[in-house]
Amino acid sequence: MATGLKKADGQRWHFDIYALLEGAQELYFGHEVQVNVNLVELVKVRRPNGEEVEKCYLSPTKRRGVERRTLLWAPTGDGQLLGDRWNCGIPKTCAKQECPVCNVYGGLITKDEKDRKRTTFIGRLTHGGGVAIQAQAPEEKQRAMHPSDIRRGGDSGEPTPFRRQYNQPGLLYPVYNHCLSVTDGEFQPVAYAFQDSLARIGAGNPKGVRISSHDGTPLLVFDRYLVPKGERPILSPSLEDSEKACEEFLRAARHVEGKERQTSHISTDNFERWSGQEALNKLAEFADSFVNEVLKKS
Numbered sequence: 001m002a003t004g005l006k007k008a009d010g011q012r013w014h015f016d017i018y019a020l021l022e023g024a025q026e027l028y029f030g031h032e033v034q035v036n037v038n039l040v041e042l043v044k045v046r047r048p049n050g051e052e053v054e055k056c057y058l059s060p061t062k063r064r065g066v067e068r069r070t071l072l073w074a075p076t077g078d079g080q081l082l083g084d085r086w087n088c089g090i091p092k093t094c095a096k097q098e099c100p101v102c103n104v105y106g107g108l109i110t111k112d113e114k115d116r117k118r119t120t121f122i123g124r125l126t127h128g129g130g131v132a133i134q135a136q137a138p139e140e141k142q143r144a145m146h147p148s149d150i151r152r153g154g155d156s157g158e159p160t161p162f163r164r165q166y167n168q169p170g171l172l173y174p175v176y177n178h179c180l181s182v183t184d185g186e187f188q189p190v191a192y193a194f195q196d197s198l199a200r201i202g203a204g205n206p207k208g209v210r211i212s213s214h215d216g217t218p219l220l221v222f223d224r225y226l227v228p229k230g231e232r233p234i235l236s237p238s239l240e241d242s243e244k245a246c247e248e249f250l251r252a253a254r255h256v257e258g259k260e261r262q263t264s265h266i267s268t269d270n271f272e273r274w275s276g277q278e279a280l281n282k283l284a285e286f287a288d289s290f291v292n293e294v295l296k297k298s
């Protein structure tokens with residue numbers, strides 16, 4: 001059966017973003033709630049010696065949600081938000097191929113409605129990584145009690161303190177975004193969302209991560225290709241040393257076709273890689289095109 005995807009005007013490519021993110025302050029990405037304690041998401045990782053350790057987790061599905069919302073709330077030239085322009089939201093996606101968000105993130109309409117047919121439109125952007133490098137346990141803090149308790153005053157009995165776990169500042173999270181068969185134009189919102197979501201990652205407050213750097217070089221790699229010739233800077237979840245993690249990331253970033261390269265832009269048959277500041281500049285170029293060609297147009 002055919003995919004149903006319309007034919008593109010030009011060449012389709014595969015795109016990958018690899019980054020090592022750092023939480024600049026405490027972060028909360030909720031997992032479950034126990035009696036008055038909001039817990040962060042953790043994953044179990046087995047060390048080479050068989051020992052099990054719990055690590056903080058910047059879940060790819062949650063990062064995807066933040067990126068999607070960043071796009072839906074992006075300002076357009078006529079004073080609207082992009083999501084309002086397309087009548088596209090979370091969870092009520094428009095699932096139109098022309099919508100720059102659903103086009104790559106996918107869309108779902110679960111039942112037939114007046115002007116919307118039941119649709120599953122599979123996204124071509126996938127998210128990975130997120131297991132923290134350092135095995136540092138989350139910290140539990142007391143926060144203000146729930147506002148409804150304040151409003152209700154004496155009616156609700158004894159006020160209950162409210163506790164929340166936080167991922168500690170300085171944790172490093174390797175993250176990856178992959179795009180399958182998209183054009184340069186279709187990739188633009190992905191580049192925009194990746195960069196613009198960094199300040200908004202996390203639930204509640206505070207929020208935000210930065211792209212970590214090593215000797216002034218942003219730990220970021222961006223590939224556009226038909227044949228994956230570069231070594232993929234994907235870090236093993238069993239790595240716990242942040243210095244080793246940076247070195248391993250940079251080592252993989254330099255290797256294309258099994259050879260070590262000295263430049264931060266590598267171009268070979270059917271494969272192109274930008275790393276460090278060049279990768280950041282290239283992503284910004286795509287994001288600028290999205291703003292100028294899509295968001296600012298009415």
Ligand SMILES: [Zn+2]
Binds near residue numbers: 089
């Ligand atoms: Zn949409």
